[in-house]
Every structure is written in C-alpha cells, then in structure tokens.
Amino acid sequence: MNLKKTLSALVASLLLIALATGCTTPASTVENKWGIDKFVMVLLPQEGNPTFWATRKVFDDALSEVIGIPVEEYIATDYTACIEAMRTGQASFADFGPLAYVFARERAEAECLVNQASWNENTGEYSVGYYCWIIVREDSDIYTLDDLEGRSFGFIDPASTSGNLVPCHEILTHFNAKEGYSDLTFEDLHVNDKFFSSVTMAGTHDNAINAVYLGDIEAAGVASTSYQAMVANGMVNENEIRIIKSSPLIPTDPWAIKGSLPQELKDLVKDFLLSFDDPAYFGEGSKNCFLPVEDSVYDYLRDLRDRYNLSE
Secondary structure, X not given: OEOOOOXXXXXXXXXXXXXXXXXXXXXXXXXXXXXXXXXXXXXXOOOOOOOHHHHHHHHHHHHHHHHOXXXXXXXXXXXXXXXXXXXXOOXXXXXXXXXXXXXXXXXXXXXXXXXXXXXXXXXXXXXXXXXXXXXXXXXXXXOOHHHOOOOEEEEOOOOOHHHHHHHHHHHHHHHHOOOOOOOOOOHHHHOOOOOOOEEEEOOOHHHHHXXXXXXXXXXXXXXXXXXXXXXXXXXXXHHHEEEEEEOOOEEXXXXXXXXOOOHHHHHHHHHHHHHOOOHHHHXXXXXXXXXXXXXXXXXXXXXXXXXXXXXX
C-alpha cells in the first residue's frame, strides 16, 4: 500500500496548526550551541482532551528552560505530515504513532527516546502499551469478525498502527485461514465493495468512534486509549458501543528526536523527559511518567509492515 504524498499535498499538510500556547521566550538567537534557533515539536492530529492546551504549555516552558532555546509545537494534519516535518528539518522532535515511527526511523532519522507510561493500580505496574479494538454499536447485528464482510468500516490513517495496520492484520489473519478467503489482501480491505461495502479514513480515532456511535459507519478499528478517554470525558456512552475484537498489546507511541542533532542536546531532552513529573501535566497524584524505550520494541510492527509490503 503506497503512503507517498504528492508535493502539493505535503505543502498543505505542513501548514500545521500552531498550538495556542505559542512558544516560550527565553533569550536566544540563531547563533546558539545547538545550531537551531528554536526546538520545534510536531504532534499527531489531536483528539478530545479538554486539558491538552494547558498541559502542553507546562511541558514547553519546562523543556525550554532546560535546553535554553524556545520550544514551539505544531499539530500535524496527518501522520505522514509528522514524518515529513522531521525529514525536511521543520521539526526536531515528534510524538509518533508506532507505525509512523517505523517509517520515520528510516526516512527521517528519527531516534526514539521514551514513551509515556500509565500506572495500573490493579497490577501495580506501568503499562506501556494499548490495544486495537474493533468496535460496533451495541444494537448492531455484527458480533464477530465473520459478520464484517459487506459492512461499512472506518480506518484512521494509512500510517496508523491501531487504526489501520493492526485491524487489517487481525481481519486478514482470521479470514485467510477460512476456505474461499486465502487470496484476500491488505489492499482489498481498503477498496469499496471488495470486502467491505465502503471504507472510510476518519483521520482521528475520535472521528471514527463518533462515526460508529452515530451510526454513520458500522464498524471501526480504533485505539483502546482513545475510546477510554472519550468515555471518561463523557463524549461516548460505553453502554452503546460493543468491542468485537481486541488485538495483542501494541507498544505505546514513541517520542522521537532528529538523529542528526548534537548528542548533548539529545541527552538533555531525554534526561528532561525521564525526570519530568509536573502534576499539571500528568495529573495531581498521578504516577504516570515517561520511561526509556528501545528501537527494538517496534520490530513487531516492522515485521507487519514488511509482511503487507507497506511503504512510504
């Protein structure tokens, strides 16, 4: 499946939406020890988080204080725009989805530093993963993967892990083992009337969840964390959504830095992340934090990418 964008689309994508916080303002000039006049972060398309804007300013101000130059953030219009922003030097740091990171590692010199871990009170351990859930409305007559054929389905983005690669893998693994479906391909799942009656790229997990909730599409593959956040924020009634399939654990989104930056700067940023514990960011009393992550954690997704011949 070809994810390559045309130049005009890339230019449009890189007209990113500046966060309301803008940039921090320590004294700085173009002539600084890092060779850059500001540290630019690019984030994936954002979803329903009512505290997002305030928490980002807390983070930016603290990081700027450590590295001595302004920190500026932008929201990308899609996953590929995140990769291209780092590849073209318009961003030094990014919050990538796991699959997007796999592409960015090869195409944009991305080096993962940390991922964000959530403390699980039940297990007494940190969780550094999430799931792809295939969801339908509670009143739907879709109960298993077998019922998906001929229905409308929502994916998120071609470079999305839990919103494209993993749900396709789960569906193909199930159907390729059945008589009459051995030739079903990854591409077939993205063509109207090939397997699904219609296919939608929703852009964000929230959009896909809402589309199922409102009955605009019959099923979708989404991140468990996005669904849980929407339920917690009162945006979706969990009694009206049913999960028909859960994937194995997917490694959490990596936070990655441009590999060609000075090693001292990369070390400073990583040390900052590992020590950052501001309650305004993580929540009062929260044990959530950043933990170091190795590139090899994402080999599972590299294997799936190669299996389905996905390319930038």
